[in-house]
Amino acid sequence: MIQGSHKAIAGASRRDPLEAEIEKSLLQQGGLRFSPVMERKYIHDTIEHRFGTYRVLFWFAVFLFNLFAISDYVLTPDIYPVAWFFRFALATPVMIAAMALASRQRFRRYIIHLLTLLFFMGGASLLLLAVLSSAPNAGHSYTGVALVILFAAIVIRIPFWHAVALCGGLFLLHLLIFPWFQMPTDLIVHSALVVFSVAVISLLGNYRIEREFRRAYLRALKMKIDARQLEGLNRQLEEMAVSDPLTGLFNRRHFDAHLDAEWRSAVREQLSISLIFIDIDHFKLYNDNHGHQAGDLCLKQIADTLTENVHRPGDACVRYGGEEFVVLLANTNMDQALYVAQKIQSHLQALAIPHGYSPVAGEVTVSMGVASMVPDRDDTPEDLLEKADKSLYRAKDAGRNRICVDGLPC
Structure with missing residues (x-):
């Protein structure tokens, strides 16, 4: 990665x-x-x-x-x-x-x-x-x-x-x-x-x-x-084409291709594939009051936390949007995906990044939605994305700073 x-x-x-x-x-x-x-x-x-x-x-x-x-x-x-x-x-x-x-x-x-x-x-x-x-x-x-x-x-x-x-x-x-x-x-x-x-x-x-x-x-x-310099430059251009400039995580463009490849492998081998959708709670308030420089630093710290906890070859950490992240876990069932999400949450709490304007807590928190599937030929990657996205919104509707799992109450 x-x-x-x-x-x-x-x-x-x-x-x-x-x-x-x-x-x-x-x-x-x-x-x-x-x-x-x-x-x-x-x-x-x-x-x-x-x-x-x-x-x-x-x-x-x-x-x-x-x-x-x-x-x-x-x-x-x-x-x-x-x-x-x-x-x-x-x-x-x-x-x-x-x-x-x-x-x-x-x-x-x-x-x-x-x-x-x-x-x-x-x-x-x-x-x-x-x-x-x-x-x-x-x-x-x-x-x-x-x-x-x-x-x-x-x-x-x-x-x-x-x-x-x-x-x-x-x-x-x-x-x-x-x-x-x-x-x-x-x-x-x-x-x-x-x-x-x-x-x-x-x-x-x-x-x-x-x-x-x-x-x-x-x-x-x-x-x-x-x-040699041209080769290095091309390699870095390739990295930039698939990675986010601020955090160094994969970007959405690469995520789509990577998910497609892992999905086809999961269908072929009948393996579990899981997604964790992550959203920083009230990040706009953090950015508006602490400044964009602090906001960028916060995003980098969260990105580093993700890469510290997700490092298998088939996995991928992605900056999906402004304050949204996605973790793709290949050959991972629901219980294993939930364990990874809890570990990420624990490490983020240990960072204790101050957020004096959050209605949830006095530090930066995240909401997570977890979904897992053993796909067949009739399923599509969008099905898994939709499940994880719905789980994330349930976590946000339930008060944020929590993990919701597809098919289970928050």
């Missing part, structure tokens, strides 16, 4: 704290890092996706790395056995072991650092082999370094600042070992320009890719928050 749980629509639109962080990050047109809170969430939310991509492309990278064993044989025939030993017996097993380690959940967060290190070691090994060889074409290994940079920054798409570290490290290493390259000066200058240009182009591409990836993540996250 929704009893007493009515909330204003504005409550559904309360701003998610994360939404402000998202909007702030979206305004940072050139930034590649969020606030600490957003950055932690971004890493947490995307690490599995990144790892899945890395795991697939890793085997492609291993394949290409070993494919260049052909270049070892062609460009550095004097040391190709050493190069092959390094590729197949050292580098490849290390790469596979590193990826296996990163596959463990506890090491997953280090995979970016691990991949950056592996790519640097791959590029550095190409330069080292070129230095070790005395073959005239050994210096052409710079093409391999360029491919390492491209693959890491554009295909694998390691984060931008890791790509900067990789490109900067390999380019500096390239410059440092130039004196040991056995090739013409013009080719040395050309290779440096090629590696530098590839590094710059790769970093520009990597920057744009990561920036768009991060912004797409923010937009998707904001869409999830908007969808």
Whole structure:
């Protein structure tokens, strides 16, 4: 039941704290890092996706790395056995072991650092082999370094600042070992320009890719928050469509549908169904003299009393009119319904809400009419409503502040 749980629509639109962080990050047109809170969430939310991509492309990278064993044989025939030993017996097993380690959940967060290190070691090994060889074409290994940079920054798409570290490290290493390259000066200058240009182009591409990836993540996250807020708003609108704004009890519209459903079930299963009609005695006098604010508070207190005493899934507490309430009791006979009515009356008396203008008592009282039926197919819900309504009017005619039961004297 929704009893007493009515909330204003504005409550559904309360701003998610994360939404402000998202909007702030979206305004940072050139930034590649969020606030600490957003950055932690971004890493947490995307690490599995990144790892899945890395795991697939890793085997492609291993394949290409070993494919260049052909270049070892062609460009550095004097040391190709050493190069092959390094590729197949050292580098490849290390790469596979590193990826296996990163596959463990506890090491997953280090995979970016691990991949950056592996790519640097791959590029550095190409330069080292070129230095070790005395073959005239050994210096052409710079093409391999360029491919390492491209693959890491554009295909694998390691984060931008890791790509900067990789490109900067390999380019500096390239410059440092130039004196040991056995090739013409013009080719040395050309290779440096090629590696530098590839590094710059790769970093520009990597920057744009990561920036768009991060912004797409923010937009998707904001869409999830908007969808969640819309769902909450729709849920509250549905509640408002079936509940009374002041008391939070079901309204008459919902009562009609609920009574119809319970009535059909009672006919089908031949079960008792009961109604309690409740009317606040001389409520107009209370409102006129104590004020509408006090009147609203009184209605809320009575509504709370009803929900405290009626809480089975098939039951319903309803604000039927201004000061009228209805309690629907499914699978409940007359004796049980009378017990519930007496319990409600006892709790209301305990509240002792002052009513100095009531001819009945010095506190707020109610009159109740109770009716119960085991309906058959010829009966209608209106029959039960009429019985309960007549019982209520008998209670009011008998002096109010009492319970009258259908078929019995008050």
